[in-house]
Amino acid sequence: MNDSSLTRRQILAAGVVMGMGAPVLAQSDAPVRLVVTFPPGGSTDITARIIQPELAKRLGRSVVVENKPGASSQLATDYVAKSKPDGNTLLVSFDSHAINAVAKPKLPYDTFKDFTGITLAVRFPLVIAASASVQSKDLRGFLEEARKQPARFSYASTGIGSMNQLVMEDIKRRSGSPVLHVPYAGGGPAVQAVLSDTSQITLLSYAALKGQIAAGKVTPLAVTGAKRLADLPNVPTVAESGFPGFEAYSWIGIFAPSGTPPETVQKLTEAFRETLQSPEVHGKLTAGGFEVMATDGPGAERHARQEFERWSAFVRTTGLKISE
Numbered sequence: 001m002n003d004s005s006l007t008r009r010q011i012l013a014a015g016v017v018m019g020m021g022a023p024v025l026a027q028s029d030a031p032v033r034l035v036v037t038f039p040p041g042g043s044t045d046i047t048a049r050i051i052q053p054e055l056a057k058r059l060g061r062s063v064v065v066e067n068k069p070g071a072s073s074q075l076a077t078d079y080v081a082k083s084k085p086d087g088n089t090l091l092v093s094f095d096s097h098a099i100n101a102v103a104k105p106k107l108p109y110d111t112f113k114d115f116t117g118i119t120l121a122v123r124f125p126l127v128i129a130a131s132a133s134v135q136s137k138d139l140r141g142f143l144e145e146a147r148k149q150p151a152r153f154s155y156a157s158t159g160i161g162s163m164n165q166l167v168m169e170d171i172k173r174r175s176g177s178p179v180l181h182v183p184y185a186g187g188g189p190a191v192q193a194v195l196s197d198t199s200q201i202t203l204l205s206y207a208a209l210k211g212q213i214a215a216g217k218v219t220p221l222a223v224t225g226a227k228r229l230a231d232l233p234n235v236p237t238v239a240e241s242g243f244p245g246f247e248a249y250s251w252i253g254i255f256a257p258s259g260t261p262p263e264t265v266q267k268l269t270e271a272f273r274e275t276l277q278s279p280e281v282h283g284k285l286t287a288g289g290f291e292v293m294a295t296d297g298p299g300a301e302r303h304a305r306q307e308f309e310r311w312s313a314f315v316r317t318t319g320l321k322i323s324e
Contacts, residue, residue: 013163038067039186041191042158042188042189045067048092049065073167074104079148081108099163099308104309117237118297122252128203129194131194131218139236149179154199164250166322171246191209
């Protein structure tokens with residue numbers, strides 16, 4: 001490598017302009033791309049699109065959302081892992097970022113070595129929602145229906161090895177209710193499966209189900225968090241439905257390719273945290289049932305590692321098959 005090329009790379013890596021609203025990344029004529037791991041309509045996509053306008057203001061840059069669904073989020077994740085580490089291509093990842101490392105030991109990337117955390121953006125309980133064909137209006141009743149009619153019911157997940165699969169399999173294990181797992185390529189397709197009664201229940205964010213619940217097209221049976229949602233005060237938690245101590249959350253994190261300059265990572269973290277804590281974005285996310293976390297980068301990496309360890313232990317203990 002000659003001196004001129006080294007100097008150019010150093011300049012690009014350090015291409016951070018201080019100041020609110022000013023460009024903070026190298027190559028400021030290029031947009032910052034938020035690569036979403038699932039199709040439009042799901043929680044990850046909803047979160048990215050709520051963040052997008054305010055983040056663009058904070059960065060002083062164009063920000064675009066790019067959906068790259070496929071292979072339970074592996075397609076987008078691998079794409080970002082192999083992208084240039086200049087801060088212009090970021091992964092908006094679902095909880096599958098950690099869980100894929102449990103389910104698929106031969107990933108084309110290393111979950112914990114090939115990415116640098118920017119922020120753990122939000123977490124949220126899942127809403128267990130049923131199609132119009134389900135007679136029961138609560139989780140306890142649905143599980144009893146499933147025990148009596150073991151061949152009738154299936155649940156739609158966002159993919160094999162997804163958080164909603166693990167959560168439902170945990171509930172099935174505790175209840176002894178047989179409900180067939182049917183994986184889909186994201187939250188949007190899972191909602192459509194329940195609306196068409198192809199599957200009878202799904203477990204998604206309130207944001208992904210809010211419109212369908214309001215229209216009476218799906219019935220919320222329970223929520224997986226520690227407390228009831230403010231918008232659904234009459235819908236009990238899973239713990240209240242006969243499973244004391246049960247608690248589970250999905251989450252969305254922002255990650256950059258490893259090797260992204262520390263100055264760029266820091267500026268991105270600051271911009272995301274300010275965006276997430278801004279009144280408009282915070283309000284929209286909270287109204288959708290999201291809990292804003294807005295951690296620093298190491299916080300996002302720690303959370304991913306903790307989730308990997310939790311669900312690794314669950315799979316190991318139960319012998320659950322979650323690989324394709």
